[in-house]
Amino acid sequence: MESDTTIRRIRASGPQSNVPQGNIDSRSNCVINHYCSDPKKKPEVSLYLLREGVAASSVLVFILVLWGLVHLSLQQLVIGKSTGEFNAVRARRHLEHITSVGPRPVGSQENEVLTVGYLLEQIKHIQSESTSGPHRVTVDVQRPTGTFSIDFLGGFTSFYDRVTNIAVRLEPKAGAQHLMLANCHFDTVANSPGASDDAVSCAVMLEVLHSLANMSTPLHHGVVFLFNGAEENVLQASHGFITQHPWAKQVRAFINLEAAGVGGKEVVFQTGPENPWLVQAYVNAAKHPFASVVGQEVFQSGIIPSDTDFRIYRDFGNIPGIDLAFIENGFIYHTKYDTADRILTDSIQRAGDNILAVLKYLMMSEKLADPSEYRHGNMVFFDLLGVVVVAYPSRVGTILNYMVATATFLYLAKKSSLPGNGGGRYVRELAYATGVALMSWFVTLLSVLIVALLVTLLGRSMFWYNHFYSSICLYGAAATGKMVLIHTLAKNLYYGGVRLVELGELYFDVSLLLWCCSLVWLTQQGLCSAYVPMLMVAFPLTTKLLLAKEFKHRGASVKYSVLYLFGLALPYVHFMFLIWVVFEIFTPILGRSGTEIPPEVVLASLVTLATIFLSSFFLHFIYLVQSTKWILAGLGSVFTIMFLLVSCGLMFPYSGSPDNPRPKRVFLQHTMRTFHNIHGQVENRDSGLWINSFDYTGMQYITPYIPEINDTVRTRCREDRPFCGYPWFLPVKFLSKKNWYLPAPEVSPSSPVEFSLLSKEETSWGTIKMTFQVKGPSHMSLYLMPHRGASLSTWSFGDGTPQFDLSGEYFIFYSHGLDAPKWTFWFEIQPPRDPDPSGPEGMISVAISSHYFFGEDQRTAQLEDILHRFPTWVFPSSWVSTYNMYRY
Numbered sequence: 001m002e003s004d005t006t007i008r009r010i011r012a013s014g015p016q017s018n019v020p021q022g023n024i025d026s027r028s029n030c031v032i033n034h035y036c037s038d039p040k041k042k043p044e045v046s047l048y049l050l051r052e053g054v055a056a057s058s059v060l061v062f063i064l065v066l067w068g069l070v071h072l073s074l075q076q077l078v079i080g081k082s083t084g085e086f087n088a089v090r091a092r093r094h095l096e097h098i099t100s101v102g103p104r105p106v107g108s109q110e111n112e113v114l115t116v117g118y119l120l121e122q123i124k125h126i127q128s129e130s131t132s133g134p135h136r137v138t139v140d141v142q143r144p145t146g147t148f149s150i151d152f153l154g155g156f157t158s159f160y161d162r163v164t165n166i167a168v169r170l171e172p173k174a175g176a177q178h179l180m181l182a183n184c185h186f187d188t189v190a191n192s193p194g195a196s197d198d199a200v201s202c203a204v205m206l207e208v209l210h211s212l213a214n215m216s217t218p219l220h221h222g223v224v225f226l227f228n229g230a231e232e233n234v235l236q237a238s239h240g241f242i243t244q245h246p247w248a249k250q251v252r253a254f255i256n257l258e259a260a261g262v263g264g265k266e267v268v269f270q271t272g273p274e275n276p277w278l279v280q281a282y283v284n285a286a287k288h289p290f291a292s293v294v295g296q297e298v299f300q301s302g303i304i305p306s307d308t309d310f311r312i313y314r315d316f317g318n319i320p321g322i323d324l325a326f327i328e329n330g331f332i333y334h335t336k337y338d339t340a341d342r343i344l345t346d347s348i349q350r351a352g353d354n355i356l357a358v359l360k361y362l363m364m365s366e367k368l369a370d371p372s373e374y375r376h377g378n379m380v381f382f383d384l385l386g387v388v389v390v391a392y393p394s395r396v397g398t399i400l401n402y403m404v405a406t407a408t409f410l411y412l413a414k415k416s417s418l419p420g421n422g423g424g425r426y427v428r429e430l431a432y433a434t435g436v437a438l439m440s441w442f443v444t445l446l447s448v449l450i451v452a453l454l455v456t457l458l459g460r461s462m463f464w465y466n467h468f469y470s471s472i473c474l475y476g477a478a479a480t481g482k483m484v485l486i487h488t489l490a491k492n493l494y495y496g497g498v499r500l501v502e503l504g505e506l507y508f509d510v511s512l513l514l515w516c517c518s519l520v521w522l523t524q525q526g527l528c529s530a531y532v533p534m535l536m537v538a539f540p541l542t543t544k545l546l547l548a549k550e551f552k553h554r555g556a557s558v559k560y561s562v563l564y565l566f567g568l569a570l571p572y573v574h575f576m577f578l579i580w581v582v583f584e585i586f587t588p589i590l591g592r593s594g595t596e597i598p599p600e601v602v603l604a605s606l607v608t609l610a611t612i613f614l615s616s617f618f619l620h621f622i623y624l625v626q627s628t629k630w631i632l633a634g635l636g637s638v639f640t641i642m643f644l645l646v647s648c649g650l651m652f653p654y655s656g657s658p659d660n661p662r663p664k665r666v667f668l669q670h671t672m673r674t675f676h677n678i679h680g681q682v683e684n685r686d687s688g689l690w691i692n693s694f695d696y697t698g699m700q701y702i703t704p705y706i707p708e709i710n711d712t713v714r715t716r717c718r719e720d721r722p723f724c725g726y727p728w729f730l731p732v733k734f735l736s737k738k739n740w741y742l743p744a745p746e747v748s749p750s751s752p753v754e755f756s757l758l759s760k761e762e763t764s765w766g767t768i769k770m771t772f773q774v775k776g777p778s779h780m781s782l783y784l785m786p787h788r789g790a791s792l793s794t795w796s797f798g799d800g801t802p803q804f805d806l807s808g809e810y811f812i813f814y815s816h817g818l819d820a821p822k823w824t825f826w827f828e829i830q831p832p833r834d835p836d837p838s839g840p841e842g843m844i845s846v847a848i849s850s851h852y853f854f855g856e857d858q859r860t861a862q863l864e865d866i867l868h869r870f871p872t873w874v875f876p877s878s879w880v881s882t883y884n885m886y887r888y
Helices: 026-033 052-075 088-100 109-129 195-213 236-244 246-250 276-285 293-300 309-315 345-363 394-417 422-457 468-494 500-524 528-546 548-554 558-589 599-622 629-647 861-867
Strands: 135-142 145-150 156-161 165-172 179-185 222-228 251-259 266-272 321-326 379-384 388-393 664-676 682-693 739-743 754-762 768-775 779-786 791-795 810-816 823-830 844-852 874-887
Touching (some): 052 599, 052 629, 088 109, 088 195, 109 135, 109 165, 135 195, 135 236, 156 236, 165 236, 179 195, 179 236, 179 309, 179 345, 195 222, 195 251, 195 345, 222 236, 222 345, 246 251, 251 345, 266 293, 276 321, 276 388, 293 379, 293 558, 309 321, 379 394, 379 558, 388 394, 394 422, 394 528, 422 500, 422 599, 422 629, 468 500, 468 599, 500 528, 500 599, 528 548, 528 558, 528 599, 548 558, 558 599, 664 861, 682 861, 754 874, 779 791, 779 823, 810 823
Parallel strands (some): 179 222, 179 251, 664 874
Antiparallel strands (some): 145 156, 165 222, 682 739, 768 823, 779 810, 779 844, 791 823, 844 874
8 A cells, every 4th residue: 555645646537737626526536545436435535626716815815914913013113011111202302402413423513512512411410310319320521542453344444533432330329340331322424313323322321321320229230321422433432432441341241222224123133242141131121022133143244234333342342242223214224314203202112111121130130240151152032023032042942953853854754664655756756846846946036037137237227126015026926926837837747647635745845855954054054043944844844744634634625724824824924024124124225235236136036035935835835726827827917017117117216205215325525636646746636526326226317317427427446546546435445336527626625634744764674664644624534555566564553463455455444533633653564576667656555535524614516506406316415525645
């Protein structure tokens, strides 16, 4: 007798897909069930196949309901009733006051005087209120100077001078030996009021400080609230605190409050390193949990072009922490639209409730006294729709993952050992089916990428930026349709005479096997994210085992289908939440990732991968459905209509709507460039508007509004000049190689850069030491480009060793607060043994660029004129800059 899992060819007179649902005729039933008796007798078993409409509608309703649950959970910002300890209304007043002064770049009056003054005033008020309580509040304004190197954006070196930190120490009146650190930053990028990044966090911290200072119960430990004033200058102020402030030596752990979007929920996206007790503290204390170890591992992989003060405290302070950030609506992050009115009071309330509760928990915890004792591996953590957080040590996760994998392989091994599978028949069929599934994935991805390439060639790239679900209709329909088509062809051609119920069973096993393989691989890589495939194996396997009897006797009945989908609900709803996080983060990033990364390829790949992963356990249904012709027709129609709409340009990528802006980001610098030869003489000088598009569409949508900005004024990189001869604020020329340079009158800043060579001497070890002095605005960039054969041996930055050679160039980022002295630096260069006669004269090219982000020097008449000509859906960030190059 053959087993029920054997794939058997049958000799029916017609294709199996034509078998109707309900009572199957005796002849067909004999064939399907291998049970033949008197045709006048009713068959003992009647196996059902799904009608096409029932199958399609069931899966669609399932996906839509779960997607609705995900969105409902995201809208429920505050779960349950607030304790009342945190006053969100008062925190909102702080937020509105901080943002009312406008953009707050480092060095500006708005940042260094007005905001600092307001924060100190509020802290002084908290001090006076809490005098009679069991705690004391100490305030210190720190203005550190320092330098460090960092491997962000390809790597560069940073130098800061007299940036501002406001450190507030709250502790029992008897003092505290161990401290927590809570960190926010009040500075902003140029031209953005920075409500979400990061004024709201500072407002929350002020109110948390107020609540803790007025507690009647004394805390066991102390806490430092650090309001840092130079985070947007690539993490400078936090470095100044953790490496120089005397309180830093007592800090045992930290919480960092950040933003990569505007409003919504704040998500825990980084913890550690290691120190699982911190995650446990969040799990136990947070009132409205929202956390994901997947976000941590994606962020720390480096594929997101962003970083936070978390890195500084971890790398330079060697202390563990928790990193939280708002991630919703990243389309307006770092733009003029990041205003206080876009942040809901409930967002402030939930963040305040969480931070206050976690800080209180940690400051009463004995583990804070010696966290190194509890440093033992990482933690698996994730929340379920924001209701509850699941957390367990990674070593427990490894055991659990291997247990689930073992159960899966035992399940498959048992099937292969049943009677009728002699000679490895089941294993061969499973291998063939796995090959079909993998081929369908590859062909689907390739097909969708071809569609993405066509969209790009038609000049319709980024149509989804303002119409996200149109990408689902185009790429999602194409991916789903291609997968259904491939498996339908396999069913009708390759498996033409096989029982469909057995094919459905086989392809369930294929999905189980593939997820199980990913589970084992991720576990072996030591990734905590392996819990995702663990869920995607454990729940379907359990569901299938529980429904085995129903499926064996009734096939794909309605009851079976409903219960099967119900068993998939929990892993699928969590997986769909992760998909939401991916698109919520990456879709806005593609609007500021430069001109070199084709966004259609990235988004089409993400949509296709999401479709492949979600469809895995629905392959089961493709083989249990009677036909797929109407499903294919519907998906084909959706794809065709959407492709025509996109091709005709009806999906405009941007929006200037005040309610829901999707701005195009453009950077404009009215710059003057001066190039000196080896004798110090000016060999060339020009001025113009240097324009960068920070998305793939370049100027194609801008030219109709401002005709002079067109491809005739595209720039080319001069390889013989440091950083192509243009004033890059950060080393991101690799992201934006398409630039435009429109001639314009010279600029005359009221405080021009003063650059001088103080000394040049040969050392006893054969190098040339050169010392320079610079006086200029609060933001400058220094570029060093040794000529061929020459090399930098040491310098006055970082640890003294030149780091991050960017294709033969070095980038040093400089900023200062108020009243900074002249900047003096030096480097030693090893001269070339055989100078290149075809190259530039001398040993090294040195360039200094200045950036006027605020004040009277920020704008010129030409800038003002062109800014007014941009359409409302563009966010043009602009300032004046200069570029001076010297050869030595």
